[in-house]
Amino acid sequence: MIIRVKFNKKNYLKYISHLDLMRLFQRSFNRANIPVKYSKGFNPQPKFSIGAPLSLGIESEEEYMDIDLEYMPVAEFIDRMNRVLPEDIQIISGKYLKREESLNSIIAWSNYEIQFKTDHRKSKEEINKVIDNWLLHEKIMITKIRKKKGKEIEKEINIRPFIGNVIVKDVNNNITISVLLKTGSNGNLNPMDFVNVLNRDCELNIDMDTISIKRLALYAEKGDELYKPL
Amino acid sequence: MINTKVLDKILNKVEKPARYIGMEQNSIKKDLNKVKVKFAFSFPDIYDVGMSHLGLHILYNLINEEEDFACERVFSPWLDMEEEMRKENLPLFTLESKEEVKNFDFLGFTLQYEMSYTNILNILDLADIPLLSKDRKEEDPLVIAGGPCAYNPEPIADFIDFFVIGEGEEVTLEILHLYKKHKEEKGTRDEFLEKVATIEGVYVPKFYDIVYNDDNTIKEMIPISPKVPKVIKKRMIKDLNSMFSPEKMIVPFIETIHDRVVLEIFRGCTRGCRFCQAGMIYRPVREKSIDRLVELAEKLIESTGYENISLSSLSSCDYSELYLLISKLMERFEEKKVGVSLPSLRLDSFIIDILNEIEKVRKTGLTFAPEAGSQRLRDVINKGVTEDDLINTVTKVFKEGWSSIKLYFMIGLPTETDEDVLGIKDLAYKVKDIFFSLPKEERKGNLKITASASCFVPKPFTPFQWVGQDSIDEFHRKAHLLKNSIRDKKITFNYHDPKLSYLEAIIARGDRRISKLILRAWEKGCKFDGWSEHFKYDKWIEAMEELNIDGDFYALRTRDFDEVLPWDFIDPLVSKKYLIREFKKSLEGETTGDCREGCRGCGIVDCVMRGEK
Numbered sequence: 001m002i003i004r005v006k007f008n009k010k011n012y013l014k015y016i017s018h019l020d021l022m023r024l025f026q027r028s029f030n031r032a033n034i035p036v037k038y039s040k041g042f043n044p045q046p047k048f049s050i051g052a053p054l055s056l057g058i059e060s061e062e063e064y065m066d067i068d069l070e071y072m073p074v075a076e077f078i079d080r081m082n083r084v085l086p087e088d089i090q091i092i093s094g095k096y097l098k099r100e101e102s103l104n105s106i107i108a109w110s111n112y113e114i115q116f117k118t119d120h121r122k123s124k125e126e127i128n129k130v131i132d133n134w135l136l137h138e139k140i141m142i143t144k145i146r147k148k149k150g151k152e153i154e155k156e157i158n159i160r161p162f163i164g165n166v167i168v169k170d171v172n173n174n175i176t177i178s179v180l181l182k183t184g185s186n187g188n189l190n191p192m193d194f195v196n197v198l199n200r201d202c203e204l205n206i207d208m209d210t211i212s213i214k215r216l217a218l219y220a221e222k223g224d225e226l227y228k229p230l
Numbered sequence: 231m232i233n234t235k236v237l238d239k240i241l242n243k244v245e246k247p248a249r250y251i252g253m254e255q256n257s258i259k260k261d262l263n264k265v266k267v268k269f270a271f272s273f274p275d276i277y278d279v280g281m282s283h284l285g286l287h288i289l290y291n292l293i294n295e296e297e298d299f300a301c302e303r304v305f306s307p308w309l310d311m312e313e314e315m316r317k318e319n320l321p322l323f324t325l326e327s328k329e330e331v332k333n334f335d336f337l338g339f340t341l342q343y344e345m346s347y348t349n350i351l352n353i354l355d356l357a358d359i360p361l362l363s364k365d366r367k368e369e370d371p372l373v374i375a376g377g378p379c380a381y382n383p384e385p386i387a388d389f390i391d392f393f394v395i396g397e398g399e400e401v402t403l404e405i406l407h408l409y410k411k412h413k414e415e416k417g418t419r420d421e422f423l424e425k426v427a428t429i430e431g432v433y434v435p436k437f438y439d440i441v442y443n444d445d446n447t448i449k450e451m452i453p454i455s456p457k458v459p460k461v462i463k464k465r466m467i468k469d470l471n472s473m474f475s476p477e478k479m480i481v482p483f484i485e486t487i488h489d490r491v492v493l494e495i496f497r498g499c500t501r502g503c504r505f506c507q508a509g510m511i512y513r514p515v516r517e518k519s520i521d522r523l524v525e526l527a528e529k530l531i532e533s534t535g536y537e538n539i540s541l542s543s544l545s546s547c548d549y550s551e552l553y554l555l556i557s558k559l560m561e562r563f564e565e566k567k568v569g570v571s572l573p574s575l576r577l578d579s580f581i582i583d584i585l586n587e588i589e590k591v592r593k594t595g596l597t598f599a600p601e602a603g604s605q606r607l608r609d610v611i612n613k614g615v616t617e618d619d620l621i622n623t624v625t626k627v628f629k630e631g632w633s634s635i636k637l638y639f640m641i642g643l644p645t646e647t648d649e650d651v652l653g654i655k656d657l658a659y660k661v662k663d664i665f666f667s668l669p670k671e672e673r674k675g676n677l678k679i680t681a682s683a684s685c686f687v688p689k690p691f692t693p694f695q696w697v698g699q700d701s702i703d704e705f706h707r708k709a710h711l712l713k714n715s716i717r718d719k720k721i722t723f724n725y726h727d728p729k730l731s732y733l734e735a736i737i738a739r740g741d742r743r744i745s746k747l748i749l750r751a752w753e754k755g756c757k758f759d760g761w762s763e764h765f766k767y768d769k770w771i772e773a774m775e776e777l778n779i780d781g782d783f784y785a786l787r788t789r790d791f792d793e794v795l796p797w798d799f800i801d802p803l804v805s806k807k808y809l810i811r812e813f814k815k816s817l818e819g820e821t822t823g824d825c826r827e828g829c830r831g832c833g834i835v836d837c838v839m840r841g842e843k
Contacts, residue, residue, distance in 0.1 A: 012251040012252075012253055013251075013253065013483075015241055015247035015248050015250075015251050016248045016251075016483040016484070017248070017484075019485075020248060020483045020484055020485075023483075023485070023489075024483060026535075026537075027255070027481060027534065027535030027536065027537075028535060029535075030531075030535035030536075030537065030566070031532070031533075031534070031535035038567070044567070056247065057241070057242045057247070084255075084535070086253060086255070088253070209239050209242075210239075211242075212238075
């Protein structure tokens with residue numbers, strides 16, 4: 001049976017990579033005696049997957065993981081896991097899936113909260129206006145460098161379709177904005193790329209050393225409607 | 231605590247930031263305001279390397295088990311991190327409490343290889359602790375060191391306040407308890423050094439003067455106080471079963487060299503290879519019982535969630551009931567899918583049966599260390615392996631389905647001739663012939679033989695401690711001779727940088743004057759010398775020229791038996807008489823059998839092999 005759980009990743013643990021996180025969970029299943037199913041073959045691996053890998057250095061309130069296991073009550077699963085997991089990575093809720101639908105096939109959007117300092121003294125309204133005008137453009141181009149067979153290939157991409165709502169939440173002390181960015185196999189925009197292009201086009205003079213990013217939620221998409229995977 | 235805002239800012243800029251955050255499973259963070267003695271344990275290399283060191287896990291848990299003591303870790307920051315720290319003026323901190331290393335009572339280094347010594351200076355500098363012992367003030371931490379390289383402490387005697395010689399499980403706690411009492415009595419730094427110098431195994435360099443002869447050799451070492459011992463006797467644990475053994479290991483977030491439970495099955499080695507320092511200084515051999523090992527393995531698997539247990543020792547195949555131990559472990563952990571592995575292999579065909587048992591599915595590469603190419607030279611170094619052993623084992627290995635073999639050798643061993651060097655090639659070709667002599671249907675996979683040669687570095691407390699090393703040119707000549715003779719696509723030959731081995735030889739057998747060289751090299755930017763891409767040979771040579779230090783004097787010179795060696799004041803329990811006897815036998819090509827077959831009279835009294843003839 002497949003259980004889907006929601007977990008968070010906070011504080012210093014934002015500095016562990018996706019691969020490290022996978023290994024952490026694998027060892028935690030062992031320590032918590034979770035009856036996880038293993039793949040067949042020469043090198044059996046526990047069957048679990050984490051949706052939409054988080055970039056290094058970004059905190060998250062809501063991440064998702066599917067685990068294939070022999071049935072055990074959800075509450076017991078959460079309790080046993082949280083006892084062995086670090087304080088800053090904890091499982092929040094869980095549910096057995098009725099219909100198998102992989103996380104990576106459904107996740108489409110991330111909601112990030114981005115904070116930074118700037119030397120601009122603009123009001124919330126002014127910044128909102130600058131950003132709204134910017135988003136009126138049909139195309140926002142960035143240059144992505146990809147490595148192919150050792151060669152670096154530059155590619156121009158229009159990221160406008162990957163940007164959803166952008167809301168300026170606060171301008172005291174730090175500027176805090178909330179943004180919806182496309183995430184997953186059907187288009188993906190890294191929040192750092194977003195900040196860089198925002199800084200480039202909106203002349204915000206962002207102090208790059210002060211940027212802190214947190215993922216608040218992940219969403220799946222059905223038609224025009226967004227919903228949470230759990 | 232350091233400024234964590236600044237830390238956060240720089241962690242976003244460096245590679246593998248998880249190296250610097252601590253918080254791993256089984257790491258221990260105490261309230262530093264509530265403990266009486268704060269100990270910062272340092273492995274002077276990056277986190278990924280240091281965390282694979284078993285000694286760290288032992289001492290970390292040992293110290294932290296005491297309520298009044300706290301042990302926290304500190305490693306060398308990698309170059310990118312160091313650059314950011316210096317730019318932001320962020321002092322070096324411990325991983326657990328993010329506390330400045332400077333605010334600890336002790337900073338203890340483990341000395342695993344000589345080429346990490348510049349990293350020690352770099353760590354002191356980043357921690358804002360005076361580099362020289364004589365410049366430290368009351369408020370500075372006591373900088374101490376132990377580990378195998380401490381058997382010749384002299385090359386870093388200027389930097390270290392005191393050394394601990396031998397095994398640390400008992401003496402570390404004795405030192406910390408003494409310090410706790412001393413701190414309560416509000417004693418001075420010097421008073422503490424005087425007291426600690428009377429603990430067996432402790433060496434305080436400042437209490438000894440060295441007098442030199444005109445030819446630069448040592449005339450004598452004079453204790454300047456009647457209270458300190460003339461000879462420092464190594465510490466040794468008598469019974470490994472009742473000794474403290476960790477039941478937990480810190481589980482790193484990032485992948486390290488050994489991503490598994492390391493189960494130490496015994497200490498010491500009975501083989502008596504004449505080049506091997508570990509084989510001499512860790513004597514006598516002492517095993518943990520099977521019951522104790524199964525008990526520890528259970529606790530370690532439980533506390534870590536690891537899926538593999540590595541049976542660790544100097545020569546794990548020599549454990550007296552290896553087969554029984556492995557079957558018990560496999561039986562116990564079968565259900566949990568926990569595997570068992572052996573890190574070092576001897577050329578014994580019975581081992582292949584065991585390997586077959588434990589590596590049921592994956593036949594990954596195997597590594598063997600014949601060390602020398604010819605039988606004559608293997609007898610000289612007392613590597614008790616014959617060509618028949620190798621042939622039998624390799625034949626079996628190929629039949630069982632392995633096809634990737636690594637062979638480790640040394641070049642520059644005493645008495646070595648070109649014929650011996652070319653013996654390496656002959657051996658590699660023989661291995662190849664064995665593979666192709668099997669009927670086609672019995673061969674599995676693609677044959678790949680890698681022959682690696684390292685350059686021999688004579689080490690203190692081995693029968694070869696008096697021997698002059700080959701020159702860099704000679705190493706190159708031999709390596710090229712070999713490289714040019716190997717012309718086969720199936721065989722890859724590589725060799726270590728002779729320049730690095732030359733420096734290692736200078737430091738390994740250096741005296742107190744070498745401290746100045748290490749300091750000067752560090753000032754010139756040397757660090758991470760053990761990492762070939764960061765080793766700056768030219769800077770070292772420059773430093774030697776400026777200081778008028780003759781590297782050849784230390785590396786290439788053959789010593790007389792009656793010369794006072796810089797490490798002579800340390801008693802490793804193995805007698806000098808034995809080392810001389812072994813050296814003389816080596817020149818005759820005479821071998822010495824394994825101690826398990828009868829005592830060889832190395833001088834150790836408390837040894838189970840004695841009397842068991």
